[in-house]
Amino acid sequence: MSVSRFFATLISTTLIASSSFAESLPIEDTPFIQEYHEAFPLASEGENDVRAIDVDKLGGVWAATRDGVRVLESGVWSTPPSAGKGPAFNVFCDSNGASWVGAWDGLYVFDNGGGSKIDFISEPISAVCETPDSILAAGPENLWRFSGGAWHKDATKWPRSVSEIAYRADSGLWMATGLGLYNKSDKGDHLYYKQPDELVSGAVRGVALGNDGRVWAGCLGGLTVLTNGARTAGYTPAEGLPNYDVRCVAIGPDGRIWVGTALGVARLDESTKQWSLRHSRRWLLDDEVRDIAFDRDGNAWIATKAGVSAIKRKTMTLEEKAAHFLDIQHKRHVRAPWIVERCKLRTPGDVTTFAPEDDDNDGSYTAYYMIQELYRYAVTKDAAAKEHAKKAFELIEFLQSVTGTSGFIARTIVPSDWDKMHDGNETVSPERRAESRVNDPRWKPVEKRWRPSADGKWLWKGDTSSDEIIGHFNGFFAYYTLMDEESEKELVRNLTRRIMDYIIEGGYNLNDIDGTHTRWGVWSPDKLLGDPDWRAERGINATELLMFLKTSYFITGDKKYQEHYEKLIKDDGYAELARHAKTYHPSERTHIDDELLSFAYPALLSCENDPALLSIYRESFDWWYKGLSRDESPYFNFVYGAYGGKEFNPEDAVEYLRDAPLDLIDWRVDNSTREDVTLVRAPEIEPLQTDRMLPPSERAVMRWDKNPWMAVNGSNGDNEQSGAGWLMPYWFGRYHGYIGQPKK
Structure with a gap:
C-alpha cells in the first residue's frame, strides 16, 4: 500500500x-482548574507534628505544632516574636488581622509584628473563634470570652473535650466535643446533640458553618448535616465517604466540603454528589489530616502529622x-x-x-516518545518536535548497530563506565537453574546480559523481548507514515528490513548472541502451536508477527514479507489465532498484552486490504477493546x-x-x-x-x-x-x- x-x-x-x-x-x-501539591515541611520532628492551621489577612500561614507556633511567610518558616515554648493546640486568624494561638500554658496573640501572652489565662486552650464583638477561647478547664476590654469565664457547662468552636450570628456558638455537639445561641438556648438520630456519632472532631445556615459536624464515623437544628443529611462510607475516621471539616471557597480524615482529604461536591480524595505522598506529607484552612486564592493549607501541605489551584x-x-x-x-x-x-x-537510570524497555519507550513527537510535529509543524523524533530514531537504529549483528537489536545501552545497571552479569548456579526451571520451564539463564560495544564506549543489553520488537515496529510504522523527508524514510526501510530478516532467519524467533531465542522473543509456529507452554501467548504473538510482516511489506515494498505473511495465515492459521488475540482467562490476562496489541492493530487495520482478513482484524480489535x-x-x-x-x-x-x-x-x-x-x-x-x-x-x-x-x-x-x-x-x-x- x-x-x-x-x-x-x-x-x-x-x-x-x-x-x-x-x-x-x-x-x-x-x-480547567488544575490542582497540584506543594510541601512545606518544618525543621524538626516536633514542628512537623502539626495540630492546627490558619491563614492571616496578609497570606501568612500559621501552624500550631507540638513544639509551638510557627508562621510561613514568603516560603520560609519562622517562630513569631514572644511565642512560648511547648505544644500548641490551635491557631485562629481573626478578621482584624490578629492571630490567636491556643497553647499548653494559655492563649497568645500576635498582631502588628509583635506578640504577647494573655496573662489572665494560664490553662490549656484547644480552640479559638471570634464573634462580632468578642474572642472566644476554650479548653479542658473553661470557656473564655474577651469582650468590653476584659476576659470573662463563661459559666455554661459543656463536655470539656473541646476540639473546635465556631460562631454564626443566626445560630450562635457551636462546640465540637468528644461527647457531642453543643450549641448556645444568642437567645440563651442551649442545645446538646449526642443521640444516634442526631449525629453519626457523639465523638465530634470538627464543625463548619455554611453561609446557608447549615451546620456540618465531623464525627468519628462520618459527617452530620444539621438544618435549623435538625439532622437533614449524613455521610458515611455508605454514602461515599472514603474513610470513617473524620478529624476535621471545612467549607471551601467554591462550596465544596473538605473533610480531613486518617486517609487524607475527602471532598464532597454537592452539585454532582461526587466525592474525591487527596491522599498519598503525591498530595500530602502524611495521610493523617488534622486541620484545613484556605487562603484568598482558594488554595487549601493542610495540617498533617508530618508537616504542612498546600493543595493549590491554577487554570490551564x-x-x-x-x-x-x-x-x-x-x-x-x-x-x-x-x-x-x-x-x-x-x-x-x-x-x-x-x-x-536504565530500564528493560528503554528501547520501546523511546519509540513511544518518538511517536509522541511525530504526532506533535504533524499537528504543530514545530521543527524541534521533528528533530526530537529524528534523534529518537537514531537511537533505535544505534540499538541495532551497536550489537554488531545483521539484525539483532539491544534492549538498551549505557555508558561503559556505569556499574549500577539493573540485571547485571552474573553466574547462575546449578541449583538456581533447577529451581527457576521448576517454577517456569521456559526460563532461560542469561549470565551475560551486558556486552561492550566495538569502540568500548557503551554497554548494550541483550535478551531483548517481544515487547521491544512490537514497540519498535509500531514506531517504524509511525515514522514512515508521518516523517516528511524521503531520506528518513529510506533509513527506516533499511532498519525494518534488517530486523525483519533477522527474525525470519531465526525461524520467526529473535535469536540472541548465543544462537538461541531470547526468553520472550518467540513467534514461530513450532513454539506457539507445538509447545503447550506457549499456549497463553498464541494469540498475541501470532498477531505481533503478522504485524511485523505487514509493516515490513508496507515500508519496504518487498513482496517476500507478504509471502511469509500469507504462508503463516494459510499453513499455520495465524489469522485465526489473531481473531481473539486478547485472552480473558483470569490467570492469563495482563494489561501488558493490552498495550502490545494496541501497537499491532494500527498497521494491520491500515495496511490490510483483503476483506476477509480485515474482518478478522476488526473482530480482534473489538474483542480487545471490550475489556x-x-x-x-x-x-x-x-x-x-x-x-x-x-x-x-x-x-x-x-x-x-x-x-x-x-x-x-x-x-x-x-x-x-x-x-x-x-x-x-x-x-x-x-x-x-x-x-x-x-x-x-x-x-x-x-x-x-x-x-x-x-x-x-x-x-x-x-x-x-x-x-x-x-x-x-x-x-x-x-x-x-x-x-x-x-x-x-
Whole structure:
C-alpha cells in the first residue's frame, strides 16, 4: 500500500469512527482548574507534628505544632516574636488581622509584628473563634470570652473535650466535643446533640458553618448535616465517604466540603454528589489530616502529622499541560545518546536529585516518545518536535548497530563506565537453574546480559523481548507514515528490513548472541502451536508477527514479507489465532498484552486490504477493546476510535488528561483501606483491585502496560516517569481530531 493510500484509509476509518460523535468532536480545549501539591515541611520532628492551621489577612500561614507556633511567610518558616515554648493546640486568624494561638500554658496573640501572652489565662486552650464583638477561647478547664476590654469565664457547662468552636450570628456558638455537639445561641438556648438520630456519632472532631445556615459536624464515623437544628443529611462510607475516621471539616471557597480524615482529604461536591480524595505522598506529607484552612486564592493549607501541605489551584488548558510535561521530559528524562524513559531520584520526591537510570524497555519507550513527537510535529509543524523524533530514531537504529549483528537489536545501552545497571552479569548456579526451571520451564539463564560495544564506549543489553520488537515496529510504522523527508524514510526501510530478516532467519524467533531465542522473543509456529507452554501467548504473538510482516511489506515494498505473511495465515492459521488475540482467562490476562496489541492493530487495520482478513482484524480489535472500555485510557480509547472502533468514549479520555496530576513522581498510592470501594480479584486474579475505576488523581502515575484497577500501586517516590504516557495520547488525540485547539 502506498503512503497516500494509507492516509486515505486512515482518514476514512477516522471519519467512520467519529460519525457518532460528529456533533461533539473535537472536544474543545477549554481552561480547567488544575490542582497540584506543594510541601512545606518544618525543621524538626516536633514542628512537623502539626495540630492546627490558619491563614492571616496578609497570606501568612500559621501552624500550631507540638513544639509551638510557627508562621510561613514568603516560603520560609519562622517562630513569631514572644511565642512560648511547648505544644500548641490551635491557631485562629481573626478578621482584624490578629492571630490567636491556643497553647499548653494559655492563649497568645500576635498582631502588628509583635506578640504577647494573655496573662489572665494560664490553662490549656484547644480552640479559638471570634464573634462580632468578642474572642472566644476554650479548653479542658473553661470557656473564655474577651469582650468590653476584659476576659470573662463563661459559666455554661459543656463536655470539656473541646476540639473546635465556631460562631454564626443566626445560630450562635457551636462546640465540637468528644461527647457531642453543643450549641448556645444568642437567645440563651442551649442545645446538646449526642443521640444516634442526631449525629453519626457523639465523638465530634470538627464543625463548619455554611453561609446557608447549615451546620456540618465531623464525627468519628462520618459527617452530620444539621438544618435549623435538625439532622437533614449524613455521610458515611455508605454514602461515599472514603474513610470513617473524620478529624476535621471545612467549607471551601467554591462550596465544596473538605473533610480531613486518617486517609487524607475527602471532598464532597454537592452539585454532582461526587466525592474525591487527596491522599498519598503525591498530595500530602502524611495521610493523617488534622486541620484545613484556605487562603484568598482558594488554595487549601493542610495540617498533617508530618508537616504542612498546600493543595493549590491554577487554570490551564490541555495544551499548556502538554508543555509542562514536555519541559519535564527534556529536563530530566533524556539520557545519552537519546534514550527517553524514567529517571531515578536519589532522594525520594526531590527532583533536583534526579539521575539517569536504565530500564528493560528503554528501547520501546523511546519509540513511544518518538511517536509522541511525530504526532506533535504533524499537528504543530514545530521543527524541534521533528528533530526530537529524528534523534529518537537514531537511537533505535544505534540499538541495532551497536550489537554488531545483521539484525539483532539491544534492549538498551549505557555508558561503559556505569556499574549500577539493573540485571547485571552474573553466574547462575546449578541449583538456581533447577529451581527457576521448576517454577517456569521456559526460563532461560542469561549470565551475560551486558556486552561492550566495538569502540568500548557503551554497554548494550541483550535478551531483548517481544515487547521491544512490537514497540519498535509500531514506531517504524509511525515514522514512515508521518516523517516528511524521503531520506528518513529510506533509513527506516533499511532498519525494518534488517530486523525483519533477522527474525525470519531465526525461524520467526529473535535469536540472541548465543544462537538461541531470547526468553520472550518467540513467534514461530513450532513454539506457539507445538509447545503447550506457549499456549497463553498464541494469540498475541501470532498477531505481533503478522504485524511485523505487514509493516515490513508496507515500508519496504518487498513482496517476500507478504509471502511469509500469507504462508503463516494459510499453513499455520495465524489469522485465526489473531481473531481473539486478547485472552480473558483470569490467570492469563495482563494489561501488558493490552498495550502490545494496541501497537499491532494500527498497521494491520491500515495496511490490510483483503476483506476477509480485515474482518478478522476488526473482530480482534473489538474483542480487545471490550475489556478496556471501562479503563478510561486516553491512549486505548483514541486508538480504538482512530482505527474504526465505535463508542470509544472520547469524553472519558479527555477527562483523564485533565484530571491526571502534574506530579510524575512514582508515589505509592494505597487504595486498599478505602471504605468507598470494594476489593475484588477482577479483571485479573492478582493483585487485589478496586471494583470501580478511580480517577487518575487518586491512583499512581500510569503507563499503559499497568493495570489501572490495582488497589495498591507505585513506589516510594524514588523515580519519576517521563510523561510520555500522557503526551502521546494527547498529541494522538489532537492529530485525529478528538481534541481541539485551546479556546482563546
